[in-house]
Amino acid sequence: MAEAERPERIYLGPHDLLAGRTLLPITVGGHQLLLVQDGERIVAAERACPHEGADLGLGRCVGGRLHCPRHLASFDLCDGSVSPGWSFCALRLFEIESASDGLWLRT
Incomplete structure (x- = not known):
């Protein structure tokens, strides 16, 4: 899809999409x-x-960080940076917008 054809945001679902869960694939x-x-x-x-x-x-x-289950590295949920001692690229993050009609992913 060409860049100009991509939507600015994609609807994910209602505000209670996570329904008390911390992580939802x-x-x-x-x-x-x-x-x-x-x-x-x-x-x-x-x-x-x-x-x-x-x-x-x-x-x-935990505390604004997402922890990997395999190597115990963690990622800052503000900028995706990896915890000290690891030398690989940052985790890619996407903004979620909470609107009156639900949750939207900003592209």
Whole structure:
């Protein structure tokens, strides 16, 4: 799809989509993502760890960081940066917009 044809945002579902869960794997536009509830904030992240592809949906979220279940590296949910001691690329994050009609992924 050409850049000009991409929507600015994609509807994900109602406000209670996570229904009390911290992590929710989703597929959007053929991409495997992970919705992460961190307090009142919801962020979308790529689901595969950039290190070796571990499923971050099996990890946990604590104190604004998403922890990989395989290597115990963690990612800052503000900018995707990896914890000290690791030297691989940051986790790709996507903004979630909470609108009157539900949750939207900003593209």
